[in-house]
Amino acid sequence: MTDRKGVATDQGKPDSGVSLDGLSGCGEDENFESLFRRYYPRLVQTLCLTTLDRETAADAAQEAFLQLHLDWERVSHYENRVGWIYRVALNRCRDYRRRSLRVFRFWQTQPRTVAEAEDIVWEPEWDFLEALKELPDRQRQAAALHYVAGFSQQETAQAMGVSEGTVKSHLFRARETLRMKLKVES
Amino acid sequence: MSESKMTDEHLRRQFQDNLPNVDADHGWARLQVRLADELPSGSARPLRRRRRAMITAVAVGASVIVVALFAAAALGLFGGGTQMASVEVTAGPTGVGPGTATTTRGSHTGTTTSSSPGTTEVSENVPETTTSSTLLFPSQLSFMEELSGDGYQTAIVFTDQEGGTLITKVWIMVDSDHAARATNDVIFEHALDLAEKYGAADYTEGRLRVELSDAPPGELIKDHIIESRDFDLTETTTSMTPDTTADTVPTKQ
Numbered sequence: 001m002t003d004r005k006g007v008a009t010d011q012g013k014p015d016s017g018v019s020l021d022g023l024s025g026c027g028e029d030e031n032f033e034s035l036f037r038r039y040y041p042r043l044v045q046t047l048c049l050t051t052l053d054r055e056t057a058a059d060a061a062q063e064a065f066l067q068l069h070l071d072w073e074r075v076s077h078y079e080n081r082v083g084w085i086y087r088v089a090l091n092r093c094r095d096y097r098r099r100s101l102r103v104f105r106f107w108q109t110q111p112r113t114v115a116e117a118e119d120i121v122w123e124p125e126w127d128f129l130e131a132l133k134e135l136p137d138r139q140r141q142a143a144a145l146h147y148v149a150g151f152s153q154q155e156t157a158q159a160m161g162v163s164e165g166t167v168k169s170h171l172f173r174a175r176e177t178l179r180m181k182l183k184v185e186s
Numbered sequence: 187m188s189e190s191k192m193t194d195e196h197l198r199r200q201f202q203d204n205l206p207n208v209d210a211d212h213g214w215a216r217l218q219v220r221l222a223d224e225l226p227s228g229s230a231r232p233l234r235r236r237r238r239a240m241i242t243a244v245a246v247g248a249s250v251i252v253v254a255l256f257a258a259a260a261l262g263l264f265g266g267g268t269q270m271a272s273v274e275v276t277a278g279p280t281g282v283g284p285g286t287a288t289t290t291r292g293s294h295t296g297t298t299t300s301s302s303p304g305t306t307e308v309s310e311n312v313p314e315t316t317t318s319s320t321l322l323f324p325s326q327l328s329f330m331e332e333l334s335g336d337g338y339q340t341a342i343v344f345t346d347q348e349g350g351t352l353i354t355k356v357w358i359m360v361d362s363d364h365a366a367r368a369t370n371d372v373i374f375e376h377a378l379d380l381a382e383k384y385g386a387a388d389y390t391e392g393r394l395r396v397e398l399s400d401a402p403p404g405e406l407i408k409d410h411i412i413e414s415r416d417f418d419l420t421e422t423t424t425s426m427t428p429d430t431t432a433d434t435v436p437t438k439q
Contacts, residue, residue, distance in 0.1 A: 036217065041208035048206045058213070065217055074402065091409050119212030124204040147201035161411065179193055182200060 032072055036065055039082055042149060044120060047089060049144040052132060054120045056096050064089035086149070086159040090141065097137075131181035135174050142170035143178070322354065325384040333358065333380050337367030338398070341407065345390060353393040353416075354386060357407055362400040370398060370413050378417055392420035 040061060047057035064085045068075055075081050132140055138160075145156040146167075153171070157164040321327070326343060333340040333356070342357040356377060361367055368376075377396045381387055387394035394417040401410035 033214070036214060037210045040213050041210050044208045044213070045205045049201065049204075054206060058216075062213070062217055062220060066220055069217075069221060071405070088409055119209040119216065120206050122206030124206075128200055128204045143197075144201075147198050148205065161414070175190075175193060175197060178197055178200075182197075 032069060032076075035068075035081075039085065040065065043085065043089060046086070046144045046148045047093060048120070048122055049132065049148055050090070050137075050141045051093050051097070052129065052140075054122050056093060058120055060089045060092035060096065063092045080158070083155065083159050086145070087161065090159065127182060131178050134177055134181055139170045139174035139177070142167050143174040146171055322389050323385050326386070329380050329384040329386055333377055335368050335373070335376060337361040337364030338373050341399070343386070346395075351393065352390045353395055354390045356381070356386070356394070356396045358396065358398050359407075360398050360400050360412065362412075373398060374413075374415055381417070382419060387417070387419045392418050394419055 043064070044054075044057050044061045047060050048054050051057050051060070067088050068081070068085055075084055078084055135143065141160060142156055145151045145159055146153070149159075151159060153164050153167050156171075157167040160167065322343060322345060323329070330340040330343060338358050338360045340356060341359045342355075344355055345352050346355050347353075358373060358377065360370075360373065374396055378394075381394055381396075395414060396417065397411045397414040399407045399410045400412055401407045
């Protein structure tokens with residue numbers, strides 16, 4: 001019989017009321033625009049390195065803030081609303097990925113448009129990009145949240161909706177892969 | 187500095203050196219355009235009203251289908267087999283936001299959202315309705331009825347395809363603001379007991395995922411999953427997805 005506790009899956013979001021320590025500077029009286037200007041660039045950067053696609057990153061970030069705007073009355077009172085934004089954005093990325101898998105053949109024959117994401121200039125080193133591509137989605141997500149967004153393991157776990165142990169595991173594996181691929185000297 | 191910290195620091199620099207440049211002003215302008223498109227009157231209300239209208243239409247349509255299916259079943263138009271099929275559920279106000287979901291045979295198709303037909307006073311009442319068409323297992327309605335307690339209520343039971351395997355999913359709406367809400371452990375325990383009792387995951391060979399959501403009205407349930415656990419109701423296996431659920435800290439080799 002299965003463990004009565006069950007097995008935590010990779011779904012979920014932080015319990016409401018759980019604050020992200022690193023984001024405590026985000027005061028409740030901060031208005032929507034200042035919140036956007038403060039967190040949008042970092043969110044897009046994180047999503048770029050998660051999805052490896054700037055259009056997807058920009059779209060997901062825009063969607064997240066659009067949703068925030070619609071729910072501002074409620075979410076603005078959240079202590080961890082930045083965590084909420086990341087959570088929504090990551091969900092959007094997942095949705096796009098599912099959709100893109102369905103229309104993969106179509107897109108293969110279509111030229112990609114860059115007009116939508118012209119506010120993002122991204123010229124990563126080839127080696128670094130190739131190393132990131134080697135990582136499974138979840139590991140890349142954990143690494144981006146940790147190294148780019150600057151989230152602690154606990155905050156990363158909350159944003160990804162997984163346990164801290166799972167994040168440690170993802171980060172450990174990601175680190176090992178990147179270390180080997182990028183030939184990082186210890 | 188320890189070896190792992192040096193590696194960590196080096197990787198952090200690599201990430202920072204390869205970040206894109208993002209123009210927040212441009213992003214803000216883009217968002218304003220989108221907001222203008224979405225909200226012609228400058229308010230979130232129209233969009234929500236449209237969404238609610240769509241949800242209501244979907245719920246009504248689903249209810250009609252349900253009635254038609256029951257009528258057809260009553261008239262004996264279907265064979266008497268035990269084939270399991272789709273589930274489409276419309277759950278009424280649950281105190282934290284009800285859900286509407288439709289699924290087709292054997293898979294969840296994604297019209298999954300919460301609806302808000304009621305008002306505040308409705309949302310504080312006891313859950314109203316649960317409508318379901320063809321059942322995944324014989325006692326599904328009993329299962330859904332019984333799986334409720336302090337600050338939680340079953341919203342949807344459906345099957346989903348994951349990596350080529352079929353899994354039974356149970357979405358439970360929880361009220362995070364409920365002062366005396368049962369703990370997540372208690373809810374999972376309750377769900378597991380009932381799932382075993384009613385054979386909720388028989389159709390998917392014991393694979394069961396229970397997810398708790400605190401989605402408020404008008405929000406996607408899946409966006410507000412607060413905790414999710416997998417269970418295997420067969421006798422032998424203990425874990426379904428060990429690779430994504432490692433709970434131990436790996437040691438450096």
